[in-house]
Amino acid sequence: xxxxxxxxxxxxxxxxxxxxxxxxxxxxxxxxxxxxxxxxxxxxxxxxxxxxxxxxxxxxxxxxxxxxxxxxxxxxxxxxxxxxxxxxxxxxxxxxxxxxxxxxxxxxxxxxxxxxxxxxxxxxxxxxxxxxxxxxxxxxxxxxxxxxxxxxxxxxxxxxxxxxxxxxxxxxxxxxxxxxxxxxxxxxxxxxxxxxxxxxxxxxxxxxxxxxxxxxxxxxxxxxxxxxxxxxxxxxxxxxxxxxxxxxxxxxxxxxxxxxxxxxxxxxxxxxxxxxxxxxxxxxxxxxxxxxxxxxxxxxxxxxxxxxxxxxxxxxxxxxxxxxxxxxxxxxxxxxxxxxxxxxxxxxxxxxxxxx
Amino acid sequence: xxxxxxxxxxxxxxxxxxxxxxxxxxxxxxxxxxxxxxxxxxxxxxxxxxxxxxxxxxxxxxxxxxxxxxxxxxxxxxxxxxxxxxxxxxxxxxxxxxxxxxxxxxxxxxxxxxxxxxxxxxxxxxxxxxxxxxxxxxxxxxxxxxxxxxxxxxxxxxxxxxxxxxxxxxxxxxxxxxxxxxxxxxxxxxxxxxxxxxxxxxxxxxxxxxxxxxxxxxxx
Numbered sequence: 001x002x003x004x005x006x007x008x009x010x011x012x013x014x015x016x017x018x019x020x021x022x023x024x025x026x027x028x029x030x031x032x033x034x035x036x037x038x039x040x041x042x043x044x045x046x047x048x049x050x051x052x053x054x055x056x057x058x059x060x061x062x063x064x065x066x067x068x069x070x071x072x073x074x075x076x077x078x079x080x081x082x083x084x085x086x087x088x089x090x091x092x093x094x095x096x097x098x099x100x101x102x103x104x105x106x107x108x109x110x111x112x113x114x115x116x117x118x119x120x121x122x123x124x125x126x127x128x129x130x131x132x133x134x135x136x137x138x139x140x141x142x143x144x145x146x147x148x149x150x151x152x153x154x155x156x157x158x159x160x161x162x163x164x165x166x167x168x169x170x171x172x173x174x175x176x177x178x179x180x181x182x183x184x185x186x187x188x189x190x191x192x193x194x195x196x197x198x199x200x201x202x203x204x205x206x207x208x209x210x211x212x213x214x215x216x217x218x219x220x221x222x223x224x225x226x227x228x229x230x231x232x233x234x235x236x237x238x239x240x241x242x243x244x245x246x247x248x249x250x251x252x253x254x255x256x257x258x259x260x261x262x263x264x265x266x267x268x269x270x271x272x273x274x275x276x277x278x279x280x281x282x283x284x285x286x287x288x289x290x291x292x293x294x295x296x297x298x299x300x301x302x303x304x305x306x307x308x309x310x311x312x313x314x315x316x317x318x319x320x321x322x323x324x325x326x327x328x329x330x331x332x333x334x335x336x337x338x339x340x341x342x343x344x345x346x347x348x349x350x351x352x353x354x355x356x
Numbered sequence: 357x358x359x360x361x362x363x364x365x366x367x368x369x370x371x372x373x374x375x376x377x378x379x380x381x382x383x384x385x386x387x388x389x390x391x392x393x394x395x396x397x398x399x400x401x402x403x404x405x406x407x408x409x410x411x412x413x414x415x416x417x418x419x420x421x422x423x424x425x426x427x428x429x430x431x432x433x434x435x436x437x438x439x440x441x442x443x444x445x446x447x448x449x450x451x452x453x454x455x456x457x458x459x460x461x462x463x464x465x466x467x468x469x470x471x472x473x474x475x476x477x478x479x480x481x482x483x484x485x486x487x488x489x490x491x492x493x494x495x496x497x498x499x500x501x502x503x504x505x506x507x508x509x510x511x512x513x514x515x516x517x518x519x520x521x522x523x524x525x526x527x528x529x530x531x532x533x534x535x536x537x538x539x540x541x542x543x544x545x546x547x548x549x550x551x552x553x554x555x556x557x558x559x560x561x562x563x564x565x566x567x568x569x570x571x572x573x574x575x576x
Contacts, residue, residue, distance in 0.1 A: 076481035086476025090569035132571030
């Protein structure tokens with residue numbers, strides 16, 4: 001576990017980058033620091049591996065004050081991924097990944113073998129091992145950056161806007177890859193981003209920071225979307241909070257009814273369309289086991305008659321769900337009456353910090 | 357052409373204490389000596405200043421001051437101070453000539469390394485010295501070699517001045533040829549100096565191939 005205790009970073013010119021930050025980063029989960037530029041999120045991250053030293057307060061890593069550890073030694077035990085990947089241009093990919101093992105004195109053979117395993121783990125063709133960084137695409141370089149950070153199997157990973165320099169499609173696949181990796185590796189990850197959608201997608205916990213280095217709210221993504229602590233957080237979360245929070249509700253519990261006869265299917269039971277007088281009409285599908293309520297609602301909206309088609313993993317029809325069934329489940333997950341529901345109301349910006 | 361044939365075709369030019377091989381060897385001695393001393397001063401200094409960021413002003417001042425110094429004037433000054441008969445009068449001006457290009461290019465090479473790369477190197481847990489030698493130096497190597505090449509060519513070309521103070525080297529052919537109006541010697545000596553400079557250039561091109569990582573060469 002990483003803890004921040006009243007951590008402040010003040011520069012010589014008087015600028016306060018981080019003010020009295022206290023929070024806990026739980027072990028084995030992804031904690032996202034998110035906020036507008038100048039909110040001190042990167043500074044906070046870099047104080048963990050002492051790329052920057054705090055002015056006051058302390059940061060502990062599993063109970064030990066990071067200031068008691070010599071920075072290079074500390075950093076070799078913490079994976080670090082930065083925005084532009086920062087690969088060593090003069091080293092081959094395999095040697096880039098093996099950087100920290102080499103520093104730790106592993107034999108070249110062992111370090112390279114480990115590097116090859118990691119390339120595979122992050123979804124890269126081992127044939128790239130002998131290439132140089134300039135020969136790889138931005139997305140591939142970023143994967144190498146992640147592999148390099150994981151090379152010595154550190155328990156903690158610091159990721160500073162790692163995916164913000166790649167195009168949206170590559171970014172989405174890198175995010176999915178990170179979630180897949182994390183489900184296997186269970187690292188303690190601190191992830192910095194300015195993109196709230198990325199924060200909500202990746203974070204088990206999201207810490208929203210405001211300019212001046214103050215923590216505005218720290219909560220799970222679903223809670224954040226339902227119950228923003230104040231106007232700043234609400235505005236930062238942006239529009240569509242209501243729809244977006246549906247991503248965190250499983251569609252498993254949507255009550256299905258048997259497919260009506262006007263749903264045309266092929267011989268394997270896969271949907272073809274809704275029968276109408278003018279031929280087959282559009283339909284939308286969702287998979288209850290793996291999809292969210294957002295996908296179910298989306299499927300309903302895509303269907304000509306407003307009824308979503310539930311399919312199994314093979315795409316065969318299992319039943320249908322009308323908007324009534326979706327509404328029914330939505331009611332169970334309605335936001336609590338106590339707060340956060342008044343979109344556009346500006347009166348309750350009083351709470352500066354959320355209970356941690 | 358006749359002059360060249362006359363110069364290179366004369367068997368007397370190929371042996372004895374004032375033949376081409378001996379003069380060439382003397383020339384190489386002065387040049388190599390001055391170049392090595394200059395490199396030993398300027399490369400470490402450039403690396404250190406580029407890495408720490410301290411003393412950058414020194415680079416600028418040294419570079420400008422040294423460029424403004426006339427080599428020949430310095431040569432005469434050192435002869436007056438140190439006297440004739442040693443190689444010192446020729447070494448010192450050549451060293452002064454060679455230091456600035458090496459120092460400036462080494463410094464610029466190290467300083468110009470991408471800040472993200474430096475950050476990543478420290479973030480991986482490299483210590484200051486490891487950052488310098490395992491990251492900054494290999495990445496700055498093309499510029500460091502450029503500085504060395506410029507210095508080497510200048511030194512080889514300028515080492516002809518040794519002849520002014522009675523020392524050997526290829527400059528002898530030029531100076532003595534001018535004095536005796538033996539223009540074949542002047543042209544022959546000049547051609548030899550130019551050929552030597554080209555050989556140095558070629559040597560550095562080859563060195564660049566061997567020493568610079570393909571990953572760095574491609575980026576530039």
